[in-house]
Amino acid sequence: MILRTIAFNTFGTFLRDKILIVVAILFTCGLGLMMTPLLGAKAMAGMGNVAQAQALVLEIVSIILIFTSGFGSLLAAWAAADSVATEMKSGTILAVMARPVKRWQFLLGKFFGVMLLMSTYIAMMFVLSYLLALIGGEKIHSAPWVLVLYPLVRYSIYAALAMALVTVMHPFVAWGITTGVALVILMVEPTGRPVTNVGWRWIKNIVYTILPSSGLLSEERFLTIKDASLKHTSWLDHATTLAYGLDYALVLLLLAMWSFHSKSLRRD
Amino acid sequence: MTPAIEFDGVTKVYRRRLAGQEVPALTHVSFSVNEGEVCAFLGPNGAGKTTSISILMGFQPADWGQARVLGLEPGDVRAKKKIGFVPENFAFYKHLNALKLLQFHAALAGVPKESIAPRTADLLNKVKLTGYEKLKIGKYSRGMVQRLGIAQALLGDPQLLIMDEPTSGLDPAGRKEVRDLMFALKAEGKTIFLSSHILSEVEQICDKAIIINRGRLVREGAMQNLLASGDKAEVLADRLPAELEPQLQEWGAAVEQTPHGVRITVPLERKRELAELLWAAGADVISLHPLKNSLEDLYMQLVGSENPS
Numbered sequence: 062m063i064l065r066t067i068a069f070n071t072f073g074t075f076l077r078d079k080i081l082i083v084v085a086i087l088f089t090c091g092l093g094l095m096m097t098p099l100l101g102a103k104a105m106a107g108m109g110n111v112a113q114a115q116a117l118v119l120e121i122v123s124i125i126l127i128f129t130s131g132f133g134s135l136l137a138a139w140a141a142a143d144s145v146a147t148e149m150k151s152g153t154i155l156a157v158m159a160r161p162v163k164r165w166q167f168l169l170g171k172f173f174g175v176m177l178l179m180s181t182y183i184a185m186m187f188v189l190s191y192l193l194a195l196i197g198g199e200k201i202h203s204a205p206w207v208l209v210l211y212p213l214v215r216y217s218i219y220a221a222l223a224m225a226l227v228t229v230m231h232p233f234v235a236w237g238i239t240t241g242v243a244l245v246i247l248m249v250e251p252t253g254r255p256v257t258n259v260g261w262r263w264i265k266n267i268v269y270t271i272l273p274s275s276g277l278l279s280e281e282r283f284l285t286i287k288d289a290s291l292k293h294t295s296w297l298d299h300a301t302t303l304a305y306g307l308d309y310a311l312v313l314l315l316l317a318m319w320s321f322h323s324k325s326l327r328r329d
Numbered sequence: 330m331t332p333a334i335e336f337d338g339v340t341k342v343y344r345r346r347l348a349g350q351e352v353p354a355l356t357h358v359s360f361s362v363n364e365g366e367v368c369a370f371l372g373p374n375g376a377g378k379t380t381s382i383s384i385l386m387g388f389q390p391a392d393w394g395q396a397r398v399l400g401l402e403p404g405d406v407r408a409k410k411k412i413g414f415v416p417e418n419f420a421f422y423k424h425l426n427a428l429k430l431l432q433f434h435a436a437l438a439g440v441p442k443e444s445i446a447p448r449t450a451d452l453l454n455k456v457k458l459t460g461y462e463k464l465k466i467g468k469y470s471r472g473m474v475q476r477l478g479i480a481q482a483l484l485g486d487p488q489l490l491i492m493d494e495p496t497s498g499l500d501p502a503g504r505k506e507v508r509d510l511m512f513a514l515k516a517e518g519k520t521i522f523l524s525s526h527i528l529s530e531v532e533q534i535c536d537k538a539i540i541i542n543r544g545r546l547v548r549e550g551a552m553q554n555l556l557a558s559g560d561k562a563e564v565l566a567d568r569l570p571a572e573l574e575p576q577l578q579e580w581g582a583a584v585e586q587t588p589h590g591v592r593i594t595v596p597l598e599r600k601r602e603l604a605e606l607l608w609a610a611g612a613d614v615i616s617l618h619p620l621k622n623s624l625e626d627l628y629m630q631l632v633g634s635e636n637p638s
Contacts, residue, residue: 062436062439063436063437066433066436066437067437070422070433073422073424073425074422074424077423077424151420152416152418152420153420153421153422155386155388155414155416155420156414156416156419156420156421156434156478156481157434157437158386158387158388159386159409159412159413159414159416160409160434160437160438160485161406161407161409161410161437161438161439162406162409162437163406323390325383325388325389325390326383326388326389327383327388327389
């Protein structure tokens with residue numbers, strides 16, 4: 062009951078958050094702008110050179126999907142950092158924590174509120190994926206649940222990381238570090254190109270082992286509209302990968318709770 | 330009987346890590362408040378009142394010493410179930426209206442679902458916010474917000490009320506309403522721990538006062554004892570016969586002409602003698618009463634000189 066109350070209140074606060082509304086509008090404008098070349102390429106396909114135009118359409122679709130998915134990580138980090146920091150800044154946390162609410166319940170409630178926001182985002186992303194596939198004239202070769210569960214787990218990691226950081230630092234710094242971590246993860250993901258420098262390879266391997274792998278947790282592994290021949294993934298593989306991501310989120314969330322447990326609560 | 334609130338040698342030091350400074354907020358503060366008492370918690374700004382309340386509520390730990398609330402550790406949910414808290418400048422979620430905010434707090438307080446509607450309606454009526462319950466709190470006046478803060482504190486029918494400046498921002502009528510509410514709560518046997526700067530109000534409501542200054546306890550006691558009779562008496566006479574003036578000068582009396590007569594302040598042990606002298610000289614004694622210390626006098630005596638404004 063307590064968790065649900067805090068989670069829904071947090072979600073309600075997000076829906077009226079002016080910064081988030083402005084960011085959402087800008088994001089929608091960005092998507093709209095990306096749609097222009099996409100629809101242009103689509104129109105070109107009807108004028109000849111069909112194969113080239115179709116390749117361009119699929120390329121743009123792919124970029125939009127990557128952009129949307131990446132923005133979700135930033136949104137999850139920002140929402141998580143902001144949800145705790147705003148309570149501290151405004152002082153609303155004092156009235157809430159005066160209630161028979163344990164600190165971990167407060168933080169977990171906030172986390173669930175963030176995940177409600179991210180679920181809404183994923184739902185929109187899901188619709189967008191199918192819409193783009195339709196525009197691209199291709200089919201999405203993936204089970205629908207993969208497009209929901211994988212990003213949800215990935216965003217939960219970023220949200221938990223930002224939440225852990227915001228208990229000890231300014232929300233903007235927490236968000237910046239989370240974004241930095243996301244970029245580092247992208248840099249250390251193994252690519253087809255071999256790493257010649259031994260030192261760099263060594264650092265890369267260690268960092269890759271420590272940080273959660275975006276490659277593993279990416280729904281893009283399964284979301285393909287270009288190639289119908291998807292590698293079959295067993296239920297065990299899915300379960301192991303998702304458990305790996307959830308484990309990261311859980312550890313980070315526990316760290317956040319531990320840090321928040323001893324935090325002095327006062328109006329910032 | 331377990332005290333409702335107990336501070337035993339509580340010390341709190343704020344550390345400014347970057348500046349390498351240590352600011353003591355509370356130094357070995359000890360006091361207790363019994364159940365059913367209405368206790369004033371007084372002190373100038375920066376004396377450590379809000380820090381003490383934060384420790385009581387479990388918002389921050391004491392560095393040394395021990396604090397107990399209703400016999401439990403501060404922050405223990407079993408204690409928090411029985412506590413109503415009015416923070417200084419009650420903060421709220423701007424997107425909610427009063428009804429939704431109270432419903433939110435009622436859910437957190439564990440009020441049974443079926444009791445939430447009648448309880449919130451009753452409290453809104455009590456704090457005179459009926460009719461405004463659907464207005465966004467962001468549009469409320471400061472006084473209305475403060476009254477809403479009091480309403481949310483009363484949601485769980487608390488045994489102990491901790492109030493940090495509950496009447497700040499209220500107009501005289503609003504202050505009187507809150508005061509009446511506190512009298513009603515006192516009559517119900519609730520324990521109230523009230524931090525306030527409005528000493529006249531505190532004097533009327535509270536059974537006990539704790540005064541802190543610069544993080545140290547400077548006085549604790551029953552209001553009756555703190556405001557015990559002073560050493561002077563005030564006599565109001567219709568006139569002052571000229572032959573008495575040398576005698577009054579000798580006693581060190583203060584004489585003041587008022588529209589109602591002559592007010593003479595003399596040492597308490599001279600009151601009877603003065604009355605007899607006045608009557609003997611043909612003057613009429615209109616009133617005679619010992620002068621009591623006011624809480625403000627005591628407060629200024631203990632704190633005022635150290636905190637020039």
